[in-house]
Amino acid sequence: MQTTEHTTDLISRAQEHGDRIAIVEGDRQISYRELLDRSARIAAGLLDNRADLDEQRVAMLFPAGIDYASAQWGIWRAGGIAVPLNLGATLPEIEHVLTTAQVSNLVTAAPYRDKVQTLCAQLGIRVLDLAEMNSPSTPALPRLTADRRAMILFTSGTTSKPKGVVSTHGGIAAQIRSLVNAWGWRQDDRIPLFLPMHHIHGIVNIQSCALWCGARVRTFPAFDMQSILPGVAAREFTLFMAVPTIYVKLIEGINALDPDARKPVCEGFAGMRLMVSGSAALPVEIHRTWEGLTGQTLLERYGMTEIGMALSNPLQGERRPGAVGMPLPEVEIRLVTEQGEVIQAEDSPGEIQVRGPAVFKEYWNDPNATAKSFVDGWFRTGDMAVIEHGYFRIMGRLSVDIIKSGGYKLSALEIEDALLRHPGIAECAVVGVPDDTWGEAVAVAVVPKAGHSLELESLREWAGERMSRYKLPKLLQVVPKLPRNAMGKVTKPEVRRLFEI
Ligand code: MCA
Numbered sequence: 001m002q003t004t005e006h007t008t009d010l011i012s013r014a015q016e017h018g019d020r021i022a023i024v025e026g027d028r029q030i031s032y033r034e035l036l037d038r039s040a041r042i043a044a045g046l047l048d049n050r051a052d053l054d055e056q057r058v059a060m061l062f063p064a065g066i067d068y069a070s071a072q073w074g075i076w077r078a079g080g081i082a083v084p085l086n087l088g089a090t091l092p093e094i095e096h097v098l099t100t101a102q103v104s105n106l107v108t109a110a111p112y113r114d115k116v117q118t119l120c121a122q123l124g125i126r127v128l129d130l131a132e133m134n135s136p137s138t139p140a141l142p143r144l145t146a147d148r149r150a151m152i153l154f155t156s157g158t159t160s161k162p163k164g165v166v167s168t169h170g171g172i173a174a175q176i177r178s179l180v181n182a183w184g185w186r187q188d189d190r191i192p193l194f195l196p197m198h199h200i201h202g203i204v205n206i207q208s209c210a211l212w213c214g215a216r217v218r219t220f221p222a223f224d225m226q227s228i229l230p231g232v233a234a235r236e237f238t239l240f241m242a243v244p245t246i247y248v249k250l251i252e253g254i255n256a257l258d259p260d261a262r263k264p265v266c267e268g269f270a271g272m273r274l275m276v277s278g279s280a281a282l283p284v285e286i287h288r289t290w291e292g293l294t295g296q297t298l299l300e301r302y303g304m305t306e307i308g309m310a311l312s313n314p315l316q317g318e319r320r321p322g323a324v325g326m327p328l329p330e331v332e333i334r335l336v337t338e339q340g341e342v343i344q345a346e347d348s349p350g351e352i353q354v355r356g357p358a359v360f361k362e363y364w365n366d367p368n369a370t371a372k373s374f375v376d377g378w379f380r381t382g383d384m385a386v387i388e389h390g391y392f393r394i395m396g397r398l399s400v401d402i403i404k405s406g407g408y409k410l411s412a413l414e415i416e417d418a419l420l421r422h423p424g425i426a427e428c429a430v431v432g433v434p435d436d437t438w439g440e441a442v443a444v445a446v447v448p449k450a451g452h453s454l455e456l457e458s459l460r461e462w463a464g465e466r467m468s469r470y471k472l473p474k475l476l477q478v479v480p481k482l483p484r485n486a487m488g489k490v491t492k493p494e495v496r497r498l499f500e501i
C-alpha cells in the first residue's frame with residue numbers, strides 16, 4: 001500500500017502554520033496549533049482505546065465553523081470516513097444518508113443534537129456531543145494512506161435517491177493542490193465561508209484550500225448579507241467564492257443600499273485579489289453587472305462532487321463571460337460524442353469526461369452505479385460542453401432529470417417520488433425551468449386524483465416535511481393528463497413548455 005502523507009499533509013502542514021489563526025467564528029477564533037490539539041482529542045474520543053477506526057463512517061452535523069473543522073479533522077485522524085450532513089435536510093433525508101452510508105457514530109453539538117437524537121436512537125447510532133469529547137490524553141493516531149477513504153458526500157444522480165460519493169485522502173489532496181496552484185492561494189489570504197458544509201464548494205474549495213495554505217477562514221452559519229457585508233466593507237477578505245444565486249442576491253442587496261453604505265462595500269469587493277463563481281452556470285448578464293458594480297471580473301469554474309474542480313478560467317489572462325476556461329492542473333478532460341467518438345476539433349459539442357487523481361473512488365456500496373459512470377477509466381459527467389477559441393463552454397446536461405437550483409443539484413425523480421406519496425396526486429412530472437435568481441426553479445405538473453384539488457402553498461407545506469426547502473416546487477400546473485410520447489413515456493420538454501409564459 002502507498003504510504004504517502006496526503007491528508008496528513010493537511011495535518012503536518014498545519015504544524016508548520018503553528019500559531020497563525022485558522023478560523024474565526026463570531027468572536028471565537030482558533031489557531032492551527034489549537035485545531036491540531038482539539039482534533040487529536042476528538043480523534044482520541046472517537047477511538048475510545050482502539051488503534052484505528054478503519055474507515056468506520058462517522059456523520060457530522062454542524063454549520064461551517066470551528067466545531068466543523070475540528071470534528072472533520074478528528075474523524076480523519078482517527079481513521080474514520082467523515083459523512084457531513086445537510087443542516088437543512090428533513091429527517092427522512094437524513095435517515096437515507098445515515099442508513100445508506102451505514103453510519104455508526106454521529107458527532108454534533110447543541111443545538112443541532114436535538115434534531116437527530118431520536119432518529120439516531122431508532123437507528124442504533126451513537127450520538128457524540130463535541131462538548132463532551134475532550135479526552136485528556138492523545139494516543140498515537142493511525143497512519144493514513146492516500147488510498148484510504150476519507151469522505152462520503154451525497155449527491156443526486158439521475159437515480160431517485162442521492163448516492164454517496166466516496167473520496168479518498170489522496171483524491172481530496174489532489175483537489176486542493178490543483179486549486180492552490182491554479183488560483184495562487186497564499187498564506188495571507190482571508191476568505192469568508194457561508195456555504196453549506198455538505199458539498200465540496202464549501203468543504204474543499206474554501207475550507208480545505210485555506211487550511212492547506214495557512215490562510216484564515218471567517219465562518220458564518222449560512223449566507224446572510226447583513227453579517228457578511230461589514231467585513232467586505234472593512235477590507236477583511238482577499239478571496240470570495242460563491243454560487244451564482246448568491247451573486248444575484250448580492251447585486252440586489254447592494255443596489256438597495258444607500259450610496260454612502262454602497263461605496264465601501266463595492267470598494268471592498270473591488271479590492272479582493274480574486275472572486276470565484278461556480279456550482280451552476282453564471283449568466284453573462286450577472287457577470288457583466290457584477291463587473292460594472294464592483295470592477296471585479298468574476299472567475300467562473302466548473303466542477304462536480306465526483307471529480308472536484310475540472311475547468312477554470314485563468315487567474316491571469318482572459319476570464320471569459322459564459323465560459324469555464326480550461327482544464328485545471330492534474331485534470332485530464334475529453335469531449336465525447338453520443339457515438340463514443342472523442343472530439344478533437346473546436347465547435348463540436350460532446351459530453352465532458354474526466355480522468356485524474358482527484359476523481360472519486362466509488363459510489364458507496366453501489367458497484368453497478370460506479371461501473372456505469374465510467375468508460376475506459378474516464379468519468380462520465382453527464383454535462384455537455386464545446387470548446388470555442390480555446391475555452392470550454394458548458395451547454396447543459398444530458399439528463400433532463402437533473403436540476404440545478406441555488407447551486408444545489410436536484411433529482412427530478414427524487415422529488416416526483418416524494419410527491420407521488422401525496423394523497424391527492426395521481427401522477428406528476430418535475431422539471432427545472434429557467435429562473436433569474438435560482439438558475440433553475442423546480443416546477444411540477446400534477447394530475448390530481450378524482451375529487452382532490454391541489455394548490456401550490458399547501459403542496460409545499462406538505463412536501464416541506466419530507467424534502468429540504470430548495471427541493472420544494474416553486475411552480476405548479478394542474479393538468480388533466482401528462483404529455484406522453486407514443487411509447488407512453490412522459491415527455492419532459494413538453495412538460496417544461498407548460499410553464500412557458
Ligand atoms: C431556497 N428557496 C428557494 C430555493 N432555495 N426557492 C426556490 N428555489 C430554491 N433553490 C426559498 C426558500 O424556500 C425560502 O422561501 C427562501 O427562498 C429563503 O430560503 P433560504 O434557504 O433562507 O435561502 P437563502 O438563505 O437565500 O439561500 C440561498 C443560497 C443557498 C444562499 C443560495 O441556497 C446556498 O447556500 N446555496 C449554495 C449551495 C452550494 O454550496 N452548492 C454547491 C454544491 P420562503 O421565504 O418563502 O420560505 S457543490 C457543487 O455544485 C459542485 C461540486 C461545484 O461545482 O461546486
Ligand code: AMP
Nearest residue numbers: 155279280281301302303304305394409
Ligand atoms: P454537484 O453534483 O452538486 O457536484 O453538481 C455538479 C454539477 O453542477 C455539474 O455536473 C454541472 O452540471 C453543474 N455545474 C458546476 N459548475 C458549473 C458551471 N460553472 N456552469 C454550469 N454548470 C455547472
